[in-house]
Amino acid sequence: MCRNIRTLHNFDPPATDEEVHAAAVQYVRKVSGSTRPSQANQAAFDRAVDEVAAATRTLLDSLHTAAPPKNREEEAAKARARAAVRYGT
Template sequence: MCRSIKTLREPYAADVTDEDVHAAALQYVRKISGFRAPSARNAEAFDRAVAAVAAATQTLLDELDLRRVPRPQV
């Protein structure tokens, strides 16, 4: 799928920012739409899709119930 989208949950990522979530959503919408940058007539739909995917992504990350594994101490 989108190889440049990184995993945003622990232990793969710590301190995930809104920018990280937005960047992943943008990459996803670019991939499925086939547009790197939409035309002016498609920009609003494109932006709404990015916002919706970002919101769904944040909801998913907030609601995941992950089993916490202690990290090895160095």
């Protein structure tokens, strides 16, 4: 799946609507194969983003876990460390 889609579950504070929308846009871009739909497809693209965002929000609101919430800064640091190993920077 697209590398730009990030885990949104079990963070403190919870994922914002902007984060959910951004993930939905990335998903629809990946599935549709285009980063910018034509004018003829814009309405369908926007509708799909809205539907995916709604489904994502429903999912996130329905999930339960006993694990402690993750810290965004710590997770970002781990991702940077993985990238440094992967890309040698």
